[in-house]
Amino acid sequence: MTDQLKKILLGEQGLVVIFIVAFALVSALVPNFLTDRNMLGLLQSVVTVGIVACTMMFCLAARDFDLSVGSIVAFAGMVAVMASNYTGSILLGLLAAIACGAFVGFINGVVIAKFRINALITTLATMQIVRGLALISSDGRAVGINSPDFYQLALSKLLGIPTPIWVLAILFAIFGFVLNRTVFGKNTLAIGGNPEASRLAGVNVDRTRIWIFALQGVVCGIAGILLASRITSGQPNAAVGLELSVISACVLGGVSLAGGRATMSGVIVGVLIMGIAENAMNLLNIPAFYQYIVRGVILLLAVLLDNLRSSALGRR
Amino acid sequence: MSFLEFSRITKTYPGVKALSDVSFGVDKGAVHGLMGENGAGKSTLIKILSGDQHADTGDIRIDGKVQAYASTRDAFDNGVIVIHQELQLVPELTVAENLSLGRFPANAGIIARGRMRDDVGAKLKAAGIDLDISRKVKTLSIGERQMVEIAKAVMLDARVIALDEPTSSLSSRESEILFALIDRLRGEGKVIIYVSHRLDEVFRLCDSLTVLRDGRLAAHHASLEGVTRDQVVAEMVGREISDIWGFRPRKAGDVRLKVESLSGAKMKTPASFEARAGEIVGFFGLIGAGRSELMRLVFGADPRTGGTITVDGKLIHATDPHGAIRAGIVLCSEDRKHxxxxxxxxxxxxxxxxxxxxxxxxxxxxxxxxxxxxxxxxxxxxxxxxxxxxxxxxxxxxxxxxxxxxxxxxxxGVRVLIVDEPTRGIDVGAKSEIYELLYQLAGDGMAIVVVSSELPEVMGICDRILVMCGGRVSAELTRGQFAEKAILAAALPDTKTPDAIAS
Structure with missing residues (x-):
């Protein structure tokens, strides 16, 4: 019995099993949890983390790291709002935001891949530079949105489900596909597994890493736009600490910080576990201060479980 | 009953029976060879001995007492030490520090450096190990590092020392020093388990021998007297292999690869060579002769600073592996793991x-x-x-x-296949499979370059041998001219005589 339990928990799909059990428990025990309204609210609350986690997964899988995501999200939100206010065209604003995100990501990638500066240091630097840019651009103030159509990005619904959730789902699908079914995805995992061997096998390691960071920038741009639309303004102080939530979600989802191991399903589960924990604690009126502790404990437990699992696999 | 006794060891991994019912014993003061093909179960047996893995059934006895280790550390404390192919030393620490790691002599947490040096020095001297203990491990050669590993076993007064392929990355000279040390340890009454693929070493060093095949005991020789090499090979592979090289004459075609005056950061003297379609060209030399460096330049693994590479008459402009592969040049590196x-x-x-x-x-x-x-x-x-x-x-x-x-x-569309030490750490059966494959590929018109430190191998399989020494090509011989002495003479720097190593 215990052996079988161990097998399930430590197997490939262990995390999914735990997620399902946790979900069932929370549904049964927390009042008002399993309602349409709350479910949509829960998903809305994980949109930013979930979107950014898509590409953070690639970054971590290639043995890299990106701390600048929170700043890029805030900066892209500012750019989206200010550019659409200035030009009067929302489309131009969105494109400008994504372009800015992509540019920052590209710079990250070039510095890391070509100049061989440690990813942690590079993105620690760009994190501060970009946050600075966001603050300078509006002199530290929030910028309101002129056109009401901009709100509609976050408010509009399709088949009863808000647009941001659709965007999240589509990105999950796209990046899941990219990871498993494209040369780019497989090369990413190979680089994380052994960068030098990958290079000698003909993988263009530098280019792949630059692409990963550039994509990360694009995705942060999208997340920034949706966030700005939801909070109806460009906030230079938005998304502070986002990088840590995103990395936590990825690690919870079984992505290895040593590179070479990542699954989209794992990351989705990781994002949802974080969302459910927060949502359930809110419903139970647990004060925010305690929530930090709970989140930390969940992360530690997940990593411990992962450790047990890899040593169980290593015994083969 | 022997001092070290394996009895009825069985170990199953999911889907594979790694060891089944293996029993044998080793006496005190004996070097015991452990041979077998890849996957025969040698590593598993060593892992069980070292406490890294646990047998499903069966047990290990030392001096009559059943040993049950919870971990490798536990085995360590019981005097069982395994020296793996991948050495486990801290590069930034000195030899003395590495040898005292985990048990530093200290006063109130401050390391007593003098005492440490004296302790280590005395023990090594007693064991006849000649090492400068104040040097950092990162400055040592691989051979010297291996010595440090063995010194570790000496420091701990090990009763059982298992060496897993210890000579796979040593030069012949370094191997000699290692053998002398093993002899001395044997004299002190240690039990030494020697895992190796190299028949000549096993025959030279070992008192007794166990051969595993597919997880079973294929043969146990309490003494090697009257045992022939062919017999052991047959026991390993379960069939007779008369000629492991299996050389077949081939016909070389046009020049496929032409390397002219190639130089790079680690390759100061420009080197030139060519390889024809259907030809197997060997590169022999001592470790550090520049063979691998030259091949890495050809493959674009390291940037070249001068010279040209031509494949089938077409100049190759690419300077990275990505481009080389597309031009039809591929390289199997010597360091598989890295x-x-x-x-x-x-x-x-x-x-x-x-x-x-x-x-x-x-x-x-x-x-x-x-x-x-x-x-x-x-x-x-x-x-x-x-x-x-x-x-x-x-x-x-x-x-x-x-x-x-x-x-x-x-x-x-691979035109040029470069293999660097293709059979290092590989057993006889797999070796002949790899040679056979190379012949097939040469037969299909590929130009094949084999870098090897094993003279019998290059002599056995190549059509032509280029010898490198000190970063330059020092000799070129065609198959009819192959002679051990001539090749070794060209491989050695002037100061050494070939006889010293050929023997």
Whole structure:
């Protein structure tokens, strides 16, 4: 019995099993949890983390790291709002935001891949530079949105489900596909597994890493736009600490910080576990201060479980 | 009953019976050889001995007492020490510090450096190990590092010392020093388990021998008197291998690879050579002679600073592996672990990593085509694995090598195959399979360059040998001119005589 339990928990799909059990428990025990309204609210609350986690997964899988995501999200939100206010065209604003995100990501990638500066240091630097840019651009103030159509990005619904959730789902699908079914995805995992061997096998390691960071920038741009639309303004102080939530979600989802191991399903589960924990604690009126502790404990437990699992696999 | 006794050891991994019912004993003061093909169960047995893994049934006794170790540390404390192929030393610490690690002599937490040096020095002197203990390990040669590992065993007064392929990265001189040390340890009454693929070493060093095959005891020789090499090889592979080289005369075609005055940061003297279609060219030399460096330049693994590379008359402009592969040049590096395998990924992915562009449409992979390729090469190269999904780190060295060869063969249009130490750490059976494969590829018109430190190997399989010494090509011999002494003479710097090493 215990052996079988161990097998399930430590197997490939262990995390999914735990997620399902946790979900069932929370549904049964927390009042008002399993309602349409709350479910949509829960998903809305994980949109930013979930979107950014898509590409953070690639970054971590290639043995890299990106701390600048929170700043890029805030900066892209500012750019989206200010550019659409200035030009009067929302489309131009969105494109400008994504372009800015992509540019920052590209710079990250070039510095890391070509100049061989440690990813942690590079993105620690760009994190501060970009946050600075966001603050300078509006002199530290929030910028309101002129056109009401901009709100509609976050408010509009399709088949009863808000647009941001659709965007999240589509990105999950796209990046899941990219990871498993494209040369780019497989090369990413190979680089994380052994960068030098990958290079000698003909993988263009530098280019792949630059692409990963550039994509990360694009995705942060999208997340920034949706966030700005939801909070109806460009906030230079938005998304502070986002990088840590995103990395936590990825690690919870079984992505290895040593590179070479990542699954989209794992990351989705990781994002949802974080969302459910927060949502359930809110419903139970647990004060925010305690929530930090709970989140930390969940992360530690997940990593411990992962450790047990890899040593169980290593015994083969 | 012997001092060290394995009795009825059985160990099953999911899907594989790694060891079944293995029993044998080793006496005190004996060097016991442990041989067998890849996957025969040698490593598993050593892992069980070291406490890293646990037998399903059966036990190990030392001096009549059953040993049950919870961990390698536990085995350590009980005087059982395994020296692995990958050395476990801290490069930034000195020899003395490495040897005292975990048990520093200290006063109130401050290391008593003088006492440490005296202790270590005295013990090493007593054991006849000649090492400068104040040097940092990172400045030592691989041979010297191996000495430090063995010194560790001496420091701990080990009762049982197991050495796993200790000479695989040593030069002949370093091997000699190692053998002398093993002799001394034997004299002190230690039990030494010597795992090796090299028959000549085993015959030279060992008092007794156990051969494993497919997880079973294939043979146990309490003494090596009257045992022949052919007999042991037959016991290992379960059949007779009369000539492991199996050389067949070939016809060389036009020049495929032409390297002219190639130089790089680690290759100061420009080097030139060529290889013809259907020809196997050997590069022999001592470790550090510049062979691997030259091949890395040809493959674009390191940037070249001068010279030209031509394949089939076409100048190659690419200066990175990516471009070299597209021009038809591929390289199997000597350091499989660091430069070859992608740890944590499946056999399938390790085969397909380079040739993925052949399996895609608009960047999207065709899974069926990838799977078919992987299966084809697993079968063609006889990779021993339960599934293509197996993580490559779980394979033995020979099987990993086959996977990497599969990686290159799945590249359509390879014209030049460079293999650097293709059979290092690989057993006899897999060796002849790899040679056979090279012959086949040469027969198909590939130009093959073999870098090897094993003279019998280059003499056995090559059509032509280039000898390197001190970063330059010092001799070139065609098959009719092959002679051990001439080749060694060209490989050695002037100060040494060939006889010293040839013997």
């Amino acid at each position: 430069d070859g395998i992608i740890q944590g990924r499946s056999i399938e992915e390790n085969i397909n990593i380079s040739s993925r562009r052949h399996h895609t449409r608009f960047g999207v992979l065709n899974r069926a085509s990838e799977i078919a390729t992987a299966e084809t090469f697993i079968k063609k190269l006889k990779v021993r694995t339960p599934s293509r999904k197996q993580d490559i780190v779980n394979l033995s060295g020979g099987n990993q090598q086959k996977v990497i060869l599969g990686r290159w063969l799945s590249e359509q």
